[in-house]
Amino acid sequence: MNRLRRLRVNETMRRLVRETRVDRSDLVYPMFVAEGENIKNPISAMPGIYQYSVDRIDEEIRRVEDAGVSAVLLFGIPAHKDEVGSEAYSDEGVTQRAIRRIKEIAPKLLVIADICLCEYTSHGHCGLVCGEEILNDETLPLLAKMAVSMARAGADVVAPSDMMDGRVAVIREALDAEGFKNTMIMAYSAKFASGFYGPFREAAHSAPGFGDRKTYQMDPANRREAVRECLTDIGEGADVIMVKPALAYLDIVREAADRTDCPIAAYNVSGEYSMVKAAAANGWIDERKVVMEILCGIKRAGAKIIITYHALDAARWLREEEWGNGGA
Ligand code: PBG
Numbered sequence: 001m002n003r004l005r006r007l008r009v010n011e012t013m014r015r016l017v018r019e020t021r022v023d024r025s026d027l028v029y030p031m032f033v034a035e036g037e038n039i040k041n042p043i044s045a046m047p048g049i050y051q052y053s054v055d056r057i058d059e060e061i062r063r064v065e066d067a068g069v070s071a072v073l074l075f076g077i078p079a080h081k082d083e084v085g086s087e088a089y090s091d092e093g094v095t096q097r098a099i100r101r102i103k104e105i106a107p108k109l110l111v112i113a114d115i116c117l118c119e120y121t122s123h124g125h126c127g128l129v130c131g132e133e134i135l136n137d138e139t140l141p142l143l144a145k146m147a148v149s150m151a152r153a154g155a156d157v158v159a160p161s162d163m164m165d166g167r168v169a170v171i172r173e174a175l176d177a178e179g180f181k182n183t184m185i186m187a188y189s190a191k192f193a194s195g196f197y198g199p200f201r202e203a204a205h206s207a208p209g210f211g212d213r214k215t216y217q218m219d220p221a222n223r224r225e226a227v228r229e230c231l232t233d234i235g236e237g238a239d240v241i242m243v244k245p246a247l248a249y250l251d252i253v254r255e256a257a258d259r260t261d262c263p264i265a266a267y268n269v270s271g272e273y274s275m276v277k278a279a280a281a282n283g284w285i286d287e288r289k290v291v292m293e294i295l296c297g298i299k300r301a302g303a304k305i306i307i308t309y310h311a312l313d314a315a316r317w318l319r320e321e322e323w324g325n326g327g328a
Contacts (some may be wrong), residue, residue, distance in 0.1 A: 003098065003299055006306075007313075008114060014316060015283050019298075019300070020168060020296055020299050020300045021319065022292070022295045022296055022299050022306070022314070023318070024067075024070070024315045024318050024319070025069045025070055026124055026185050026304060026305060026306050027062055027069050027070075027071070027295075027306055027307075027308060027314060027315055028069075028071040028073050028074070028112065028265075028305060028306065028308070028311065029053070029072050029073070029308070029309070029311035030074075030075065030307060030309060031074055031310075032049070032050070032051040032052070032059060032076075032077060032203050033051070033052055033053070033054060033074060033075070033079065033094055033095060033098040034051040034053055034076075034077040034094065035053070035078050035079035035094045036053045036079065036253060037052035037053055038053060038055065038056060038185055039051060039056065040052055040053075040056055043202060043203040044202070045199035045203075045270070045272060045274045045279070045311060046203060046273055046274055046277070046288065048277070048309075048313075049203065049273075049309055051077060051203065054094065054097050055096050057101055057102065058101075058105055061102055061105055061109065061243075064106075064109065064312065065109065066318045067311070067312040068294045068313060068315050068316075068319060069109075069311050069318055070109065071109070071110035071111075071112060071223035071316045072102070072109060072111060072115060072326060073108070073113075073114060073159065074095055074099065074111065074112065074113050074289040075095070075119060075204050076088075076094045076095030076098065076119060076120070077092060077094065077119055077147070077205055078094050078119070078120055079094075081119075081121055081122045082120075082121070082122055083121065083122055083128075083129070084117075084121070084128060084142065085117035086119040086120070088117055088119075088142070089145040089146040089148075089149045090144060090149070091149055091153065092154060093120075093149070095150065095153075095314040096150065096152075097153075098194050099111050099153040099154045099155050100154055101152065101155075103153075103154040104214065106135040110157065111154060111155050111156050111157070112156065112157040112158070112159050113147075113153075113155040113158050113159065114159050114161050114173070115143055115146050115147050115149035115150065115158050115159060115160040115161065115162065116143075116160065116161040116162040116164065116208040117139065117142065117146075118162075118204075118208070119204045119206045122310060122325060123209045123210065124206055124208040124209045125208050125209075125211075125213070125215065126139075126162040126163065126216060127162060127164055128142070128247050132210070134215055134217075135218075136165055136166070137166070137234075139162065139164050139167075140164060140166055140167055140170045141202055142169050143160060143164065144167075144170045144171050144172070144173070144174035147160070147171045147174060147175060147183075148174050148175060148180065148295045150180070151175055151178070151180040151183040152180075152198065155183065156183065156184065157184040157185070157186050157240075158171060158175070158183060158184075158185055158186070159181070159185075159186040159187070159188060159242070160185070160187055160188060161188040161191060161244075163191050163213075163216040163217050163218070163326065164190065165232075166236070167187075168185055168187050168233045168238050169236035169237060171185060172185060172236065172237035179263060184239045184240065185238050186238070186239065186240040186241075186265055186305075187235060187238035187240070188242045188244055188267070189226075189229045189232075189233040189238065189241040189242055189243070189245045189256075190218060190226035190229050190241075190242070190244070190252050190256065191217050191218060191242070191243075191295075192217060192218045192219070192220045192244065192245065192249060193212065193213050193214045193217035193218060193219065193220065194217070194220065194244075194245050194248075194269070194271075195271065196248070196269045196270065196272055197245075197271065198270065198271050198274075199271055199273070199274045200270035200271075201290060203253050210249030220248070220249075223251060223255060226243070226249075226252045226256070227255055227259050230256050230262075231259070232258055232272065233261065234262055238262065240262060240263045240264070240265050240305065241252045241256060241260065241262050241263070241264060241265070242264070242265040242266065243256055243264065243267070244266070244267035244269060244306075245263055245267060245268070245269040245270045245271070245304075246266040246267055246269065246272065246298050247268070247272050247294065247297075247298075248305070249266075250297065250298065251301075253266050253298065253301040253302050253303050254301045254302045256302065257302025257303070259302070263304045263305060264303045264304055264305070265303060265305035265306070265307060266298045266300060266301070266303035266305070266306055266307070267307040267308075268294065268295070268298060268306060268307060268308035268309070268310070270309065272294075272309065273308070273309040276291060276294070282309055287313075288313075290314065291317075292314065292317060293311045294310075295308065295310070295314055
């Protein structure tokens with residue numbers, strides 16, 4: 001008889017044959033930086049996640065370093081929004097100042113800047129707007145300008161999340177022209193128009209003022225088109241490609257991993273986090289077990305990089321497992 005249970009007799013044996021391991025170095029922690037002073041605002045749908053002003057960012061960065069997480073993804077919330085998202089590409093913008101501060105106090109921490117206009121525009125769309133139309137080509141120079149401004153502030157990686165066509169190429173060209181040849185591009189390649197972004201839009205004040213994002217973000221039904229998006233971004237110079245959200249799209253993560261040779265990132269988005277937190281708060285699930293299972297599933301699907309609001313907790317749990325006092 002084939003006894004597969006031999007491989008499961010005890011934890012030592014299970015570790016020996018374990019195929020997938022989530023490592024602290026896989027995790028990226030998203031952070032929200034808000035314009036203003038002395039701000040630490042909780043986000044109601046995302047327990048444990050706050051908006052910080054730049055003058056209080058040190059305490060959050062200390063938490064990141066204590067947990068042993070080595071990368072953060074920054075989203076800025078400006079005080080003033082306008083039609084063209086001017087704060088997004090001002091060198092004195094809130095995100096740029098946050099990056100400079102982080103690089104001052106934690107130079108080794110990898111800083112990833114989200115590149116998108118939606119947090120900075122009065123209409124809340126990811127590109128320039130004309131009537132009801134979201135303009136593609138007119139938006140590209142602004143995204144390039146934003147990427148250069150973030151790189152100048154010290155960002156190691158820029159992550160375009162706008163879903164305009166052709167943005168990776170113009171961003172690469174602009175970075176190279178300004179001398180940022182080593183600034184990496186992590187492209188949100190297969191980003192779907194998803195209900196799972198709901199809590200984020202509260203956190204980043206970025207809900208669209210009219211309509212939705214379906215003319216630029218992908219239709220959740222399309223797997224083959226997602227592959228085209230990934231290959232297009234790689235062709236334009238993306239160093240890492242991303243699938244977002246993660247959990248309802250693990251088949252896309254697998255497809256991207258099988259069909260490309262790029263490192264794959266998956267974004268375990270706000271709504272996915274909120275669901276876990278809500279169920280855990282009700283005592284309906286064991287948060288630690290569920291989170292580790294989710295992260296393992298994302299990695300098993302083919303992602304190397306996992307962007308998750310659970311990063312700090314997960315990093316602590318992983319360290320405890322290494323020390324042998326825990327584990328599933
Ligand atoms: C900005 C952006 C969004 C997210 C990341 N970058 C929101 C959106 O596209 O509406 C979502 C992240 C999350 O839900 O955690 N374009």
